[in-house]
Amino acid sequence: xxxxxxxxxxxxxxxxxxxxxxxxxxxxxxxxxxxxxxxxxxxxxxxxxxxxxxxxxxxxxxxxxxxxxxxxxxxxxxxxxxxxxxxxxxxxxxxxxxxxxxxxxxxxxxxxxxxxxx
Amino acid sequence: xxxxxxxxxxxxxxxxxxxxxxxxxxxxxxxxxxxxxxxxxxxxxxxxxxxxxxxxxxxxxxxxxxxxxxxxxxxxxxxxxxxxxxxxxxxxxxxxxxxxxxxxxxxxxxxxxxxxxx
DNA sequence: GGCGTTGTCAACCAGATGGTTGAGCGAGGG
DNA sequence: CCCTCGCTCAACCATCTGGTTGACAACGCC
Numbered sequence: 001x002x003x004x005x006x007x008x009x010x011x012x013x014x015x016x017x018x019x020x021x022x023x024x025x026x027x028x029x030x031x032x033x034x035x036x037x038x039x040x041x042x043x044x045x046x047x048x049x050x051x052x053x054x055x056x057x058x059x060x061x062x063x064x065x066x067x068x069x070x071x072x073x074x075x076x077x078x079x080x081x082x083x084x085x086x087x088x089x090x091x092x093x094x095x096x097x098x099x100x101x102x103x104x105x106x107x108x109x110x111x112x113x114x115x116x117x118x
Numbered sequence: 119x120x121x122x123x124x125x126x127x128x129x130x131x132x133x134x135x136x137x138x139x140x141x142x143x144x145x146x147x148x149x150x151x152x153x154x155x156x157x158x159x160x161x162x163x164x165x166x167x168x169x170x171x172x173x174x175x176x177x178x179x180x181x182x183x184x185x186x187x188x189x190x191x192x193x194x195x196x197x198x199x200x201x202x203x204x205x206x207x208x209x210x211x212x213x214x215x216x217x218x219x220x221x222x223x224x225x226x227x228x229x230x231x232x233x234x235x236x
Numbered sequence: 237g238g239c240g241t242t243g244t245c246a247a248c249c250a251g252a253t254g255g256t257t258g259a260g261c262g263a264g265g266g
Numbered sequence: 267c268c269c270t271c272g273c274t275c276a277a278c279c280a281t282c283t284g285g286t287t288g289a290c291a292a293c294g295c296c
Contacts, residue, residue, distance in 0.1 A: 005136050016131035017284080018123050021203070028210040034243060047285055049243065054283095076215075079208040083201055085139070090197040092146040097194075135254085153272060165255055167274065172253095 007059060008085060011078050014058035019043070020051050024060065024074060031071035125177060126203060129196050132176035137161070138169050142178065142192060149189035 014020055023037055038048035052072055055061040059078045064070045132138055141155055156166035170190055173179040177196045182188045 008139065009134055009136060012130050013134035013283095015204075016127055016134055018127060019284090021126065024207055028207040028214075030214075035241090043284095044286065045243070046245090046287085049245095050284075053244090074207070074211050076208045076211045079204050083204050083208070086133075086197050086201050086204075089142055089146040089192070090194045090201070093192050093194045096146075096148075131253095137254090151272080152274095161254095162256065163273075164257085164275090168254075171274090 004081065007078065007081060010054075010058040011060065011082055014054050014060055015082075017051070017054075019048075020055055023048075023051060023055065027061065027072060027074040031073045033071050037072065122199065125196065125199060128172075128176040129178065129200055132172050132178055133200075135169070135172075137166075138173055141166075141169060141173065145179065145190060145192040149191045151189050155190065 015024070019041065026032065026037065034049050034052055035045065037052065038045045041048060052061065052063075055072075056063065060075060062073050062075050064073070133142070137159065144150065144155065152167050152170055153163065155170065156163045159166060170179065170181075173190075174181065178193060180191050180193050182191070
């Protein structure tokens with residue numbers, strides 16, 4: 001296995017580029033060769049090849065062999081790593097919001113009615 | 119509003135750095151000043167200040183004013199953008215797996231029993 | 237065997253990134 | 267009033283990144 005920190009580094013960095021996100025989006029519907037992938041962009045084939053390599057090293061994509069005609073295939077597993085990381089902290093911060101709301105509501109209750117005071 | 123592509127670029131890029139992910143993790147449990155945030159790292163205060171700025175420009179974090187003593191606060195909204203992007207394609211690729219499995223199962227069925235054939 | 241098709245590798249370049257140090261600024265306390 | 271505290275800004279540096287072009291390697295076909 002490999003260091004999960006390193007994997008997250010590469011996965012997030014890979015998706016930080018809009019061209020690579022577009023590649024992922026297109027590969028989600030079907031596998032494709034580098035040539036097919038390169039076609040719509042105003043960019044050299046080599047540049048696209050590099051992008052695919054970055055996605056591959058991030059573990060987002062696999063190529064059956066390293067060789068000819070082998071279509072690029074999207075692999076969902078690393079997505080799980082990322083969503084789990086994000087969701088963990090999103091939920092934590094939302095929990096904090098809820099507690100803060102409760103606290104404020106409590107304070108209002110203390111101030112407004114002022115029944116059995118002090 | 120702002121271009122969602124630009125926001126995703128910056129959000130993913132921000133989380134590609136392990137120090138910044140650690141900052142996010144710590145801010146999830148409570149707000150903190152830049153000084154507090156900087157303390158555990160073997161790194162200058164200025165460097166941490168820069169990291170916080172990157173998180174801020176990515177919309178992951180807010181600072182009440184630009185000024186003094188204002189604690190850094192984690193904002194969950196952009197997390198939604200990211201998870202929605204990821205989940206969309208993760209689900210798409212998993213749907214493809216399911217269809218592929220079904221197809222293979224179907225082929226097996228055609229070959230194995232060969233009941234009411236052709 | 238020779239050749240086109242498809243893709244990678246290598247070198248190069250401009251600009252972004254992550255760190256450093258040094259200077260400066262704004263608010264509060266003596 | 268000045269000075270310290272907390273932080274940001276500016277300049278600088280090394281490295282990484284995203285693109286280019288040119289060479290070449292592997293396979294399918296004639």
